[in-house]
Amino acid sequence: MHTRTHYLWFETKKRQEIIDITDEVDQEVVKSGIREGMVLVSAMHITASVFVNDHESGLWEDILHWLEHAIAPWDPERYHHNRTGEDNAAAHLRSLTIGHEVIVPVTDGKLDLGPWQRIFYGEWDGQRRKRLVIKVMGE
């Protein structure tokens, strides 16, 4: 099995932001020369997500609204974690809900995604330097 490992850095302007990283992942697959296998894309922080969904800005607004109103309101007062001096417990719960990593199949040298599938980094507590790892594995 061959592998290629690459780290991607972010420093978002907004505290919550959704960023399409499909092209960056695709580029690592090409550079790896791997024809059959998979790529693991995994946030290296506990207040961020990686997910596969739709490149549509209305949906991104829906996701941010839904995380705040249906899943885990930011409201720092309600969480024990924030007694440590943090205010970001909600970002942890959002990361748990959406997940922090995806595995995408690589077939015939390409990301084997459906027609509408794109890969995203979901920043739930940004405005500081954070990163994820892209690891391509296969033959």
Place this chain on the structure above:
Amino acid sequence: MHTRTHYLWFETKKRQEIIDITDEVDQEVVKSGIREGMVLVSAMHITASVFVNDHESGLWEDILHWLEHAIAPWDPERYHHNRTGEDNAAAHLRSLTIGHEVIVPVTDGKLDLGPWQRIFYGEWDGQRRKRLVIKVMGE
């Protein structure tokens, strides 16, 4: 590393449906001849899920009810995504919550699942042709 890739198609009668695909995944593991490794099972659509849970019809009813009443109500009016002419934003949020892929270990030539674990396709916006990819990887 050896790989075997197979695509599984669905066209559900109902818009939301949960389908046990363990036997189909198992068959691909057998055909692959792989003894040690893993199988990636991944929906190729952004309004569907793949998950591991229980083969029990009461629970499937609970999951559909919970997605509608606790996680993301269908109610098209509430989502920005639906301004594009779609009505399925809720299906995207359900896919994000449950996830779109699983990795199941393959040990000694078999799916290494616990006694009650089965693999499911969760269709959240069906009644049209959709598919998933099964990729067995290992030696």
Place this chain on the structure above:
Amino acid sequence: MHTRTHYLWFETKKRQEIIDITDEVDQEVVKSGIREGMVLVSAMHITASVFVNDHESGLWEDILHWLEHAIAPWDPERYHHNRTGEDNAAAHLRSLTIGHEVIVPVTDGKLDLGPWQRIFYGEWDGQRRKRLVIKVMGE
């Protein structure tokens, strides 16, 4: 591709409990001798989770509280699954929300985690013997 497979058993004192298993996973990576690849950590039960997040006891309380009050209340009366004689439908829905497995990259012989990332077993219906599988794969 080389593999190493190990099963980890639990019998929690409380019905819901969060247990840091990073050291156990790390030990399997070391024993495997694998330098580049990944480790799959997967619950073998449908009422448990494996996830990556923060080693902070206030946050663990927040997670348990959030699962009960925001995601899926235990309340056995509300679920069809519990007609089978079970009372644990909520534990199934919690497993679906947080997920039952993670894949952690292995780089240069080590778990390639960010500074705050730790691996956890989330028991949502314990007080009985349950297990997970750790499968290290790579070269």
